[in-house]
Amino acid sequence: KQEVTQIPAALSVPEGENLVLNCSFTDSAIYNLQWFRQDPGKGLTSLLLIQSSQREQTSGRLNASLDKSSGRSTLYIAASQPGDSATYLCAVRRTGSGGSYIPTFGRGTSLIVHP
Amino acid sequence: ETGVTQSPTHLIKTRGQQVTLRCSSQSGHNTVSWYQQALGQGPQFIFQYYREEENGRGNFPPRFSGLQFPNYSSELNVNALELDDSALYLCASGPGVEQFFGPGTRLTVL
Numbered sequence: 001k002q003e004v005t006q007i008p009a010a011l012s013v014p015e016g017e018n019l020v021l022n023c024s025f026t027d028s029a030i031y032n033l034q035w036f037r038q039d040p041g042k043g044l045t046s047l048l049l050i051q052s053s054q055r056e057q058t059s060g061r062l063n064a065s066l067d068k069s070s071g072r073s074t075l076y077i078a079a080s081q082p083g084d085s086a087t088y089l090c091a092v093r094r095t096g097s098g099g100s101y102i103p104t105f106g107r108g109t110s111l112i113v114h115p
Numbered sequence: 116e117t118g119v120t121q122s123p124t125h126l127i128k129t130r131g132q133q134v135t136l137r138c139s140s141q142s143g144h145n146t147v148s149w150y151q152q153a154l155g156q157g158p159q160f161i162f163q164y165y166r167e168e169e170n171g172r173g174n175f176p177p178r179f180s181g182l183q184f185p186n187y188s189s190e191l192n193v194n195a196l197e198l199d200d201s202a203l204y205l206c207a208s209g210p211g212v213e214q215f216f217g218p219g220t221r222l223t224v225l
Contacts, residue, residue, distance in 0.1 A: 004157070031212070032212065034213075036216075041203070041219075041221070042219065043119075043216040043217050043218040043219050044205065044207075044216040045216070046213065046215070046216075049213055089158075091157075091158075096170075096171045100163045100165070100170040101171070101212050102163075102171055102173070103148075103158075103160055104160070105157030105158050105160075106157050107155070107156055107157045108157055
C-alpha cells in the first residue's frame, strides 16, 4: 500500500525566504507525481506535474524534483510571498485496473508567509 | 478557474440519511474522480469514472456510489450517512491523467 508523507507539517516564514517542502513515498512504482495548492476550505489547484520518467519541472518561482528510486520529491519555492500562504499537497499516482490512475495524497504542508 | 463546478457548496444531513452531490465538468473531460477530505487530512480517493463506467475504486464501502452522465456531469451518492462522513467532497475531471478540481461540497452529518 502506497504511503505518502509530507514534511514539515507546518511552516511559518518571513516574506522573501526560499523554501523547501518535502514529499516521500514508499512504493517507487509510480506513474506520476503532482503538487497542488489548497486554500482554506477550497478545492485544489495544480502547480506542477512530473511524469515518472522526468526529474524535475519548473513554473515561475516553483521547481519540483523527483527521485523515484529514493521515493522523494521536493518542491522549491523561491522568494516566498504572503500570497503563497496555503496548504501544499503532493499526490502520487499508480496505474490501476481498467486504465485508471489511482492517486495517494499526503496530508500536506501548511505554509504561512508573513510580511 | 478550472471549469469544474460542484453543488451544493454546503450541506447538512443527519445520520442515516442519504445524500447526492453533483459535479459539472467541461466538455471533453471523459474522466471524473471523487475524493473525500476530512479536516486536516489529504484527499482520499473514492472512485473514478471513465466514459460512464467505474474503472477505479479506493477503500470505501459500497454505500458510496456514483454515476457519470454523457453531458460530462456526475454524481456521488452516499447512503446510510455516518458521522465520520462529514468532510469536504471534491470532484476532479480531465481529458486524461491530469485532472482539474472543483471547489468542493462541505458535508456535515449530525
